[in-house]
Amino acid sequence: MASSDEVSRLIRVYREYEQRDSWSDLNAGNRTILEERRRVLGRILAEHGLLPLADRRILDVGCGQGQVLASLMAYGAAPGNLFGLDLLPQRIEIAKQRFPEIHFRQGNAECLAFVDGFFDLVLLFTVFSSILDAQMALNVSQEVRRILKPGGAVLWYDFRYNNPNNPNVRGVSRKAVATLFPDFSLHLDTITLLPPLARHLGRATSWLYPVLSALPVLRTHYMGLLIKPK
Template sequence: MTQHKQQELQAIAERYARRAATVEPDRYSLLRPEVWQMLQERQRALLRVLARRPGRPADWRLAEVGCGAGGNLLEMLRLGLAPEHLSGIELLPERYEAARAVLPPAVRLSLGDAAQAGLEAGSQDLVLQSTVFSSILSDRVQQGLAEAMWTWLKPGGAVLWYDFIVDNPRNRDVRGVPVSRVRALFPEGQLSWQRLTLAPPLARRVCRYLPPGAYGVFNSIPWLRTHVLAVIQKQET
């Protein structure tokens, strides 16, 4: 591992720790109306994408970069993917331990640098990342991770990408990843995408002062959506 990469990974861990110490504990609780509406919107969009894929979910092999506490992998299990076909990689030890506590033992979990996770080339049908690249401030580290993810994919496989596309001036620990950057990270991929998710600071205010249904009203305005769900397809050979 290069010194530059080691420094960036350490900085990511420090940024997460700093944010955890300053954000209210229930900021991402599913009991908050803006959180469950954001989650359900993303789930519906992702399910529509996966419903169009050939084959049976039980046969798909999926790896998640930045699996956190395991929430997305649990969703994949409910969808019908087999535990032994799932892999998760997590940089932060406390999140890795949380994922290990809730996921079946057959799910393969790795702690540390995702680009060095040891997944075999051409072994995965799907590689998932959710708000990971926006936490990487180094272009070189972003590129290295994207190249590793692309290598893991089988021909005909796809990267499932969910991340925000605009900068948050109140949070310098993250940066938006516009669609043009996604194209540059995966130049050989066939990209399709859609905008989702009412800007979280606005969503929190809307759901605090207005009925929960107001989320959908504001979210119907495309330029208020700050995230992208993208599918980056690897061509068949």
């Protein structure tokens, strides 16, 4: 059962985000955050024996305009094995234009139109921190579990802290992740310097970002794999 009120709220919030420019690529802090995330993503895939990605079917839930999903082609993923889902149809239209060889569709992750065990890997990047309704979160996690094959994995990247300046998100603790995926094995590390701080480092970003991000309390996200039992 889809959580219609929560879906409507999410669509409204995401549309508001589209009007903001806080994640401009012109900002050195934003670029460093993304570069760090790409580097860690590659390391995670390598350490868990998932490379190359050539034969693996991959779904990106909340794929936005498709950049993260398309970046997996650098690790050998075949575009015909890549699928992206997003609530906002305008995001999907842009993704289709930018990456026509990848499968994109608009939809709600509470009801995924794929057979059981279809995917080897599911990307969940800042998905559950945006869902404030507990039932919707449970619905999405159950669908993700269903469409993952035994031994498949979730590639997780999400806030671990609440944002006092944004009531539309909430941090997802390690305990909360374990509650959403109770029988999965969790391999999570902290990453990403507090974004508002990172964006204000200016010319000092290249040397100050690694210094500050070495402090665990300033790392705002978890990133890693959640592995479904075989």
